[in-house]
Amino acid sequence: MFRDIRLIGAAFDPNSAVDALSAATPGAGGVATFTGKVRVTGGVEALELSHYEPLTLPGMEQLALQAEKRFDLLGLVIIHRVGRMNRGEPIVCVSAAAHHRRAAIDAVDFCMDHLKSAAWFWKRELRAGDWHWIEPRADDYADLARWDAK
């Protein structure tokens, strides 16, 4: 099982992490990847993510273990930025390698739903010169709840 779980304080290249996953899992039938970026529309000038050292990375590692238990994976990447980001910069990258596509795609979906509203991050956006704290939308909580029902 290839695993790359990281918190990063500076801009990163999701492609190199995905390439490393692919290279480390030659037996995989596919790799699914989601990269979340700071929107360039909607008036957001910058985004800032804060975290709490004792909880955030251990929580991401716990999430990876849950995903590995639940889906038949060969490798998993979860990289999440913290600090201040500009428009267009990657915030998060989740990538999963598996024998079959369903496990890879579902694992990415599962990890993203948990990172959005059940991981130890706090997000705020700079709009028109003022910072605004962002809380998950009802849809985000509903997306997360889908996994409890399964």
Added chain:
Amino acid sequence: MAIKVVYLGKLAEIAGRDESELVPSSGVLDWADLAEMLRIHVNPQISDALCDERTVLALNGAVLPDKHSLEARHGDEVALLPPVSGG
């Protein structure tokens, strides 16, 4: 020695600082002491935010299943955690 209180996310903005140090006279800080000391030494708004049912407490890096069961001693770190949002 004191008890370190850490404010995360918007709670740091409400408290007007990232952390505080509290020294309870009894040496032990329970839930009622924390609410009271924050009200007196920081501001009433952060004490109210602590009582918000969505605010979670962690003691030395472990989330408390019931924040009302808090029992912190000298050298401990208590974190106030508002609703999260990542990704």
